[in-house]
Amino acid sequence: MESKSLPAIEFKNITKYFTGSEQQRAVLNGITARVSPGKITTLVGPSGSGKSTLLSLCNLLLTPDEGEISVFGKPLSEWEIPELRRKVALVFQDAPMLQGTVLYNLQTVERLHGTVLHDPGDLLERVGLTRDLLEQKAQELSGGQRQRLALARTLANRPDILLLDEITSALDPASVKEVEELLLQMNKEEGTTMIWITHHMEQARRVGHETWLMIDGKLVEQADTETFFHAPQHNETRKFIAGEWV
Ligand SMILES: Nc1ncnc2c1ncn2[C@@H]1O[C@H](COP(=O)(O)OP(=O)(O)OP(=O)(O)O)[C@@H](O)[C@H]1O
Numbered sequence: 001m002e003s004k005s006l007p008a009i010e011f012k013n014i015t016k017y018f019t020g021s022e023q024q025r026a027v028l029n030g031i032t033a034r035v036s037p038g039k040i041t042t043l044v045g046p047s048g049s050g051k052s053t054l055l056s057l058c059n060l061l062l063t064p065d066e067g068e069i070s071v072f073g074k075p076l077s078e079w080e081i082p083e084l085r086r087k088v089a090l091v092f093q094d095a096p097m098l099q100g101t102v103l104y105n106l107q108t109v110e111r112l113h114g115t116v117l118h119d120p121g122d123l124l125e126r127v128g129l130t131r132d133l134l135e136q137k138a139q140e141l142s143g144g145q146r147q148r149l150a151l152a153r154t155l156a157n158r159p160d161i162l163l164l165d166e167i168t169s170a171l172d173p174a175s176v177k178e179v180e181e182l183l184l185q186m187n188k189e190e191g192t193t194m195i196w197i198t199h200h201m202e203q204a205r206r207v208g209h210e211t212w213l214m215i216d217g218k219l220v221e222q223a224d225t226e227t228f229f230h231a232p233q234h235n236e237t238r239k240f241i242a243g244e245w246v
Contacts (some may be wrong), residue, residue: 007034042208095150144175
């Protein structure tokens, strides 16, 4: 277990530029924030505000142009990438599945990370799937089952930090509830830290201990979820919650 006194992730004055058709533009602009260990931080904000880019920096899919990110107190430049990606796992909506069976997809973690899968059936059961799916073709699973399989594949590495990028947006309400319950249980029982991007304010309110609002590459509000929704400090946050942000 990592030390609980350090932030799980610390962003120090992070700026990231992307070059568009005409000019260079800051997609992240001076982000400074600490992710509390063992907590779920929900990240909300308009489309294109930089949320996915921020997550991609945390496991070195991208690197910042300015500033420094530390994970459990250690700057990203000092991490070996395979070790970092075992500890800090990113899960997308529609995570790609390989051709082949569910078991073959779970075994990706053995091929990629050298993790030994002792009981793949147990892993499936942890995410609410049944063992008899192991020999089924992954491509034939429903959207909700595929999303749970993607989570099972991620959980095989027992990550300390989960970065969740709109993972429930394609699911029916019953599957959304199941995935939320599974992740809340993991957080409670194993203390897994999460940053959870969502477009649904109700979901942010249901699952987040803390909520951050990002607008135009800046973190406008960082607060515990209760304060965020009931007594935000900034006018932009009030407008965003009310659905009046354009
Ligand atoms: N590889 C890239 N090259 C150039 N521009 C990019 C790249 N990736 C993202 N962008 C731009 O950066 C901005 C932020 O994108 P990002 O995906 O981080 O936003 P987001 O808040 O996650 O959006 P959404 O909620 O729609 O997923 C967008 O304007 C996007 O077009």
